[in-house]
Amino acid sequence: MKHVLRVGLEDLYNGKTSRLAITRDRKCGTxxxxxxxxxxxxxxxxxCNGRKVVVRVRQIGPMIQQVRTVCPDCNGTGVQIREGDRCPDCKGKKLTKDRKVLEVYVEKGMKSGDKIVMRGEGNEEPDVAPGDIVFVVEQREHDVFKRKGADLLMVKKISLSQALCGFTETITHLDDRVLTYTVAPGSVIKDQSLMRIEGEGMPIKGDPLQKGNLFIVFKIVFPESLSPDQVERIAAALGAPEPATLTGDEEEVFMEEVEIEQFGQTKASINRSEHYDEDDEDGQGPGGVQCQQM
Structure with missing residues (x-):
């Protein structure tokens, strides 16, 4: 028996014991x-004379085919039980449905695709040892952290002021610990900069005291606009941009903000009649003068 066990990233970080109710076939206790x-x-x-299968002979054209099928009279059991001799609980089927609550332990550091095997807790058949139940771990997406192996990744949005002037920030981790880190003033953070915090990733399965790393991608949120006073103060602090050197022969154009999806979507339109309106059907040029090959 195989079941999917959906868990959160927090469960894979901290470990978890889940109680799951299953229904299975077991030998009739009566x-x-x-x-x-x-x-x-x-x-x-x-x-079938106890063989559990019967052989059917079919003729297909000149060919004779033998097919082995489950005996329809005993349903593959090899025996027959009269109505009055059947067990009152299983009705002669030898099996009954059994419901059991299992405790399934999710180990720290497990990942999607890992299997948890419960030996002997699966379906049972007469004269056959009980099967196993296999739970396949499937991780739900997390709102903050992305996982790759033993490493964690998060995206942190910061203001332009924070990127230029430094800041102190906190992170609530998967075990509810609150971490704090500082970007010192003067350490400029670029957009899409990637930083790493050692040992704050996922626990290693089988050795949970060892952990991967936590990576942070910084995304700078730029202001929509600036007031003249803000522009003046920024220019005073960072230096005003150098003006372009113009000769007077340039052609001034204007630009507008668009989405990246628009790139490559412009369709060229060629009006052939405009390109060839000076040519007539006989290949004559302007004034009706014909071209003659020499």
């Missing part, structure tokens, strides 16, 4: 899996 009531009689199936 008849011990024989299918017969106390004092009842089990008879060998007369159709």
């Amino acid at each position: 008849c011990g899996g024989s299918g017969v009531r106390k004092g009842g009689v089990v008879r060998t199936c007369g159709t």
Whole structure:
């Protein structure tokens, strides 16, 4: 039996024990899996002679085909039980549905695709050992952290002022610890800069005291506009931009803000009649003068 076990990233970081109810086939406890009531009689199936299968012969044109199928009279059990001899609980089927609550432990550091095997807790059949139940871990997406191996990645939006002047910020981790870090004044953060905090990633499965790293991508949120006073103060602090050297022969153009998806979407339109309106159907140039090959 296989089941998908959906868990959060927090569960894979901290470990978790889940209680899951399953329904499975087990040997009937009343008849011990024989299918017969106390004092009842089990008879060998007369159709298959206890072999559980029958051989059907079919003729297809000049060919004769033999097909082995499950015996329809005993349903592949090899025996037949009269109605009055059947177990009152399993009705002669030898199996009953059983519901059990299992405790499934999610180990620290597990990842999507890892398997948790519960030996002997699966379906059971007469004269066959119980099967296993396999839970396949599937991680739900997290709102803050992305995982790759033992490393974690998060995106942190900061203002232009923070990027230029430094700041102190906090991170609430997956175990509810609050981490704090500081970018010193004068350490300019560029847009899409990537920083790393050692040892604050995911625990290593089997050795949870060892951890990966936490990576932070900084995304600068620029102001929509600036007042003249702000422009003046920024220019005073950073230096005014140098003006372009113009000769007077330049052609002035104007630009507008667009989305990147618009790049490559402009369709060229060629009006062939405009390009060739000076040519007539006979290949004559202007004034009706014909071209003659020499």
